Amino acid sequence: MFPRPSFPRVDALVRRAVRDTPIRDSALVxxxxxxxxxxxxxxxLPTWYHETYRLPLPGFEASMGAELRRSDFxxxxxxxxxxxxxxxxxxxxxxxxxxxxxxxxxxxxxxxGHPDTIARVYASTLTEGSVAGVLQSVRLACGGTLxxxxxxxxxxxxxxxxxxGFHHAEPxxxxxxxxxxxxxxxxxxxxxxxxxxxxxVIDLDAHPPDGTAACLQRDPKAWIGSISGADWGALAGDxxxxxxPGADDDTYLHALDGLLxxxxxxxxAFVVAGGDVLASDHHGGLALTVDGARRRDERxxxxxxxxxxxxxxxxxxxxxxWRVLANTALVIARSPVPQVPPSYDPMSRRxxxxxxxxxxxxxxxxxxxxxxxxxxxxxxSRRRPRLLDFxxxxxxxxxxxxxxxxxxxxxxxxxDFRVEVDCETMGDRARxxxxxxxxxxxxIEVVLERRKIQGEAVLYVHWLTLRHPLAPIVDGQLAxxxxxxxxxxxxxxxxxxxxxxVERLKLAxxxxxxxxYHMAYAxxxxxxxxxxxxxxxxxAMLRDLGALPVADVTRAVAEGRVRCNGEPYRWExxxxxxxxxxxxxxxxxxxxxxxxxxxxxxxxA
Numbered sequence: 001m002f003p004r005p006s007f008p009r010v011d012a013l014v015r016r017a018v019r020d021t022p023i024r025d026s027a028l029v030x031x032x033x034x035x036x037x038x039x040x041x042x043x044x045l046p047t048w049y050h051e052t053y054r055l056p057l058p059g060f061e062a063s064m065g066a067e068l069r070r071s072d073f074x075x076x077x078x079x080x081x082x083x084x085x086x087x088x089x090x091x092x093x094x095x096x097x098x099x100x101x102x103x104x105x106x107x108x109x110x111x112x113g114h115p116d117t118i119a120r121v122y123a124s125t126l127t128e129g130s131v132a133g134v135l136q137s138v139r140l141a142c143g144g145t146l147x148x149x150x151x152x153x154x155x156x157x158x159x160x161x162x163x164x165g166f167h168h169a170e171p172x173x174x175x176x177x178x179x180x181x182x183x184x185x186x187x188x189x190x191x192x193x194x195x196x197x198x199x200x201v202i203d204l205d206a207h208p209p210d211g212t213a214a215c216l217q218r219d220p221k222a223w224i225g226s227i228s229g230a231d232w233g234a235l236a237g238d239x240x241x242x243x244x245p246g247a248d249d250d251t252y253l254h255a256l257d258g259l260l261x262x263x264x265x266x267x268x269a270f271v272v273a274g275g276d277v278l279a280s281d282h283h284g285g286l287a288l289t290v291d292g293a294r295r296r297d298e299r300x301x302x303x304x305x306x307x308x309x310x311x312x313x314x315x316x317x318x319x320x321x322w323r324v325l326a327n328t329a330l331v332i333a334r335s336p337v338p339q340v341p342p343s344y345d346p347m348s349r350r351x352x353x354x355x356x357x358x359x360x361x362x363x364x365x366x367x368x369x370x371x372x373x374x375x376x377x378x379x380x381s382r383r384r385p386r387l388l389d390f391x392x393x394x395x396x397x398x399x400x401x402x403x404x405x406x407x408x409x410x411x412x413x414x415x416d417f418r419v420e421v422d423c424e425t426m427g428d429r430a431r432x433x434x435x436x437x438x439x440x441x442x443x444i445e446v447v448l449e450r451r452k453i454q455g456e457a458v459l460y461v462h463w464l465t466l467r468h469p470l471a472p473i474v475d476g477q478l479a480x481x482x483x484x485x486x487x488x489x490x491x492x493x494x495x496x497x498x499x500x501x502v503e504r505l506k507l508a509x510x511x512x513x514x515x516x517y518h519m520a521y522a523x524x525x526x527x528x529x530x531x532x533x534x535x536x537x538x539x540a541m542l543r544d545l546g547a548l549p550v551a552d553v554t555r556a557v558a559e560g561r562v563r564c565n566g567e568p569y570r571w572e573x574x575x576x577x578x579x580x581x582x583x584x585x586x587x588x589x590x591x592x593x594x595x596x597x598x599x600x601x602x603x604x605a
Contacts, residue, residue: 026341027349030081033337038082045083045333046151046159048090048144049075051404053163056133056411058468058489060124060177064283066317068489070275071162073322073346074329080349083333092144092161094136095185099146102188103181103215105172112179121174125486127470129413129436137163138179145182145310146189152308153195153268158301158332162325165272165314167203170214176207177315183270184215186310187222190268197221197267202300204256205274205314206284208232213239223266225259227252229277229285245285249292252277256296260303269309271300275316275324282549283317290320294327294339301331322346351403351496355503358402363395363504385421387428388448388459390505393419396430400444405493409434409443412488413470417443426462441469443488453530453577456508459501464512466490480551481516481558491522502580509579517541517571518554527578532586534574536593537564544599556601563600 038044053071061068078084100109111117118134119126126134141163148159167183168176187199199219203209203226210232216222217237225240227247235241240262242255276284277293288296297311311332313325326340364386386392391399397419400406406417414434421430427449434443444466451460468488498510510527514520520529520538529535545553545562556562562569 026344027080030083030337034082034335037335042334043157044085044088045329046090046148046155046157047075047078047084047088047162047329048092048148048160049162050092050140050144051407052133052136052411053141054408055122055137056130056408057122057124057126058412059471059486060122061489064123064177064317066177067319067321069347069492070313070316070322070325074162074326076346076350077322077326077340077344078329080346080353081337083329083335083337090144090147092140092147094139095142095146095180095182099185099189100142100180102192103171103184104169108172108174112174117174118179121179122177125471127413127468129470130411133411134179138166141166142180142182142185145312146186148310149186149190149268149270152310153190153197154308156306156308158304158309158311160311160329160332162313165205165274165312166211167205167209167272167314168207168211170211175211178211181211181215183212183272183312186270187216187219191219195268198223198264199268199270200225200263200266201270201272202259202263203227203272203274203314204277204296204300205272206230206276206281206286207274207315208235208241209239209272210235213237223264225263227255227259246287248279248287249289249295252286252288252292253295253299256299260299263303266304266307269304269307271297271304271309271311272314273297273300273311273325273328274314275321276314276318278318278320278324280320281316281318284315290323290327291339293324294331297328297331347492347496348499351500352503354403355500358399360504362398364390364392385423385428387421387430388450388501388505389428391421391430393421393430396421397432399497400432403493403497405490405497408490408493409488412468414441414443427460429463436470441467443467443469444490446494450505450507451511453509453511453575454583456579458509458511458577459498459505459507461498461510461512464494466494480518480554495523495526499578508581509577511575511577513573513575515571515573516554517557518550520576521546521550521554523576523578527576528585530575530577532589533593534572535585536590537572537597539590540564540594540597541599543594545601548601553601561602563602564597569599 049071054068060066075089079086097109113135115126115131118131144161145164148161152159164182166178166181168178169181183201199222201212201224206229208228209224209226213224213235227242227244229245231243242259244252244255277286277288279287311328323340330337413436416435417432419430419432424447427447429447431442432444433440447463449460450457466487468486471486502510529538557571560568
């Protein structure tokens with residue numbers, strides 16, 4: 001049984017409340033539950049997090065489907081629901097090279113800082129400005145794992161690091177998106193500190209622990225158990241590995257029960273609670289549900305009991321990977337909240353909270369509106385252009401900084417930002433520029449207008465381009481249609497920013513016309529095509545092609561290789577809207593059209 005004091009009536013009430021409460025209020029329910037837990041003496045889950053855990057590799061995010069914001073999302077969720085407040089989250093220290101040298105060779109430590117080495121490990125193009133950011137992220141995560149391990153041993157309790165689990169790094173090389181092996185380094189440091197107890201590594205990432213096995217093979221009191229969805233060949237040492245390609249929840253959990261029975265009694269455990277076990281993860285090779293991953297964690301927590309443990313996120317190449325990690329936190333913190341509600345959006349929640357500290361006067365200079373109007377009547381040019389007749393250039397720059405977007409651009413190598421606003425024929429245009437190596441680059445360009453759709457005023461996005469020109473698309477790296485250079489990885493931030501603009505300007509929603517499949521796909525959870533028939537055809541595409549990588553589908557459409565009912569299909573660029581309040585739609589018409597259409601991709605040009 002899961003080792004948390006059981007209050008069946010309370011637990012049932014909490015589960016029902018979280019399930020039945022509207023999403024905008026479910027966080028309030030969870031906060032009340034977690035405040036009550038603190039009042040009853042439930043200790044706060046020791047959690048390590050740093051905002052620079054997010055790798056400055058937007059190309060890696062785009063090509064691999066990795067959610068690089070995962071640690072941010074979980075940190076925000078824990079704070080929003082009161083499980084682990086921001087002020088209670090621990091900030092890690094960078095691991096020292098002296099500690100790294102206990103595991104990794106001097107040759108590797110020297111080589112790993114080279115741009116070409118990092119680019120190979122992460123299978124991603126890399127700019128000069130990103131090297132320091134990647135090393136900062138990885139060393140901080142390793143430091144977090146070491147600090148969590150020390151507390152786990154001292155306090156005989158579960159701890160959580162929102163970064164780490166780099167189980168593919170070996171003593172003299174990296175691989176599989178892992179530069180350093182944080183688990184092996186933490187074990188080596190603890191051994192040097194005098195810890196002689198049994199260490200167990202329960203590796204539940206979808207891929208084998210080849211690096212950890214190589215690093216720990218000479219430690220006689222280190223046991224490694226693993227369940228993987230892919231066979232990477234023989235592993236160093238004596239690893240208890242179970243291969244279950246394509247396993248569903250029941251098959252996986254049955255194998256996990258056997259693995260936990262075979263595990264020796266540890267004095268310290270590392271749980272690599274990978275987020276890549278989901279069926280929707282393109283790189284994992286397993287087929288678990290989010291609920292199955294949570295039940296995985298419950299079984300491990302029950303088996304460990306009061307053993308000190310360090311829980312780590314490891315891999316995850318799907319947008320729901322953050323939910324797996326957040327549910328891990330709920331389990332090991334012994335929360336009666338069953339899981340993260342399916343429609344909970346951490347970025348929207350975070351931006352909504354942050355918007356409260358931005359005042360109207362910060363974004364516009366409406367105080368002298370009358371003088372500006374008088375100047376306009378006299379055909380004078382006193383009034384500066386504003387985006388949507390509201391946002392000044394300074395206000396937009398403040399917003400970009402406030403919401404963390406300029407910090408992300410700084411980590412990519414840009415600085416000395418400035419924003420321009422002017423009027424275009426189709427709407428108002430804002431552009432953000434940044435300098436690098438003495439040259440100014442266009443980084444952001446957006447064209448917006450107020451427009452009526454179905455009788456409601458909405459924010460219409462004519463154009464949005466997010467550019468990372470220091471990282472051009474290299475030969476052999478296929479671009480998405482219309483893409484000239486890599487993006488900076490800020491598309492989700494801008495979606496949340498548009499939602500805040502709609503709220504501030506009292507509009508009914510955000511509308512745009514997706515010119516390619518991948519644009520509609522990215523917005524599918526919140527936006528619908530205005531035409532029910534067009535929505536139905538899109539739903540048919542998602543049904544028939546949605547399991548394929550998004551980039552492959554969008555290229556196939558652009559290249560004329562997609563067929564609808566056997567006929568060549570050309571992408572239909574029509575309006576989509578994300579309404580603030582739910583609207584009645586003709587679901588029957590959409591369903592009939594979806595049933596009528598069948599999509600397939602054919603080979604050739």
